[in-house]
Amino acid sequence: MTMRLDYLSIFPGYFDVLDISLLGKAVDNGLVEVHAHDLRDWTHDRHRTVDDTPCGGGAGMVMKPDPWGEAFDGIIGIEPDPSVHVIFPTPSGIPFTQSAAQELSTVERVVFCCGRYEGIDHRVIDYARTMWTVHELSLGDYVLNGGEVAALAITEAVVRLIPGFMGNPESLAEESFSPGQERLLEYPLFTRPVSWRGMDVPEVLMSGHHGRIAEWRREESLLLTRDRRPDLTD
Numbered sequence: 001m002t003m004r005l006d007y008l009s010i011f012p013g014y015f016d017v018l019d020i021s022l023l024g025k026a027v028d029n030g031l032v033e034v035h036a037h038d039l040r041d042w043t044h045d046r047h048r049t050v051d052d053t054p055c056g057g058g059a060g061m062v063m064k065p066d067p068w069g070e071a072f073d074g075i076i077g078i079e080p081d082p083s084v085h086v087i088f089p090t091p092s093g094i095p096f097t098q099s100a101a102q103e104l105s106t107v108e109r110v111v112f113c114c115g116r117y118e119g120i121d122h123r124v125i126d127y128a129r130t131m132w133t134v135h136e137l138s139l140g141d142y143v144l145n146g147g148e149v150a151a152l153a154i155t156e157a158v159v160r161l162i163p164g165f166m167g168n169p170e171s172l173a174e175e176s177f178s179p180g181q182e183r184l185l186e187y188p189l190f191t192r193p194v195s196w197r198g199m200d201v202p203e204v205l206m207s208g209h210h211g212r213i214a215e216w217r218r219e220e221s222l223l224l225t226r227d228r229r230p231d232l233t234d
């Protein structure tokens, strides 16, 4: 199946990068179809206005609902369709996780709504919820200037899980946060040269003793996880 990805933003150029590298390959082999749209194409005033002052006062500007509604009508349609997944990256969203990426990788159509300013008029999200399957997602507890970078990160996490996308799917299965993997951080990786600037690859990895190597890797993962992500060891 081909996944269709749409991006609505006042900076559609952010998504030119999707034509490069692995994602570009996914586009070439028909796994995904990418369409970026400029929200200002659905404005009608001379200044192509997309924002206004917040009702109730407060700092900054809020994105007007009208352009979003007209863009939805033009890009998605006016009939409800729960098979369409609409994603609003937002600092107040639920944390985006690998399991959410896993679920989204089976969806046929995803529309990213990338806000700017202080955010989007809430009626836009409320309207979208009456029409499609909506996800308000946060990338983490840090503040971005808009939804575009979050949309790119979510896209990469999702598209790489589409069957047929990654050359060797077994490498996906081994990754941290993959289903079935207990949530451990990745052990340290090494490759040739064996000695580099006075530092050697741990001998066990050169021993050819697969049992000992697996044991060393597990121990390293446990130590790293306990040290950096005690929250994962609950």
Ligand SMILES: Nc1cc(-c2ccc3ccn(Cc4ccccc4)c3c2)n[nH]1
Binding pocket: 089, 090, 091, 114, 115, 116, 117, 118, 119, 137, 138, 139, 140, 141, 142, 143, 144, 145, 146, 147, 148, 150
């Ligand atoms: N995880 C995550 C997501 C975002 C995010 C997503 C979309 C938007 C749209 C406007 N902003 C700017 C903003 C900054 C602070 C408070 C409110 C809005 C956004 C930030 N930041 N961090």
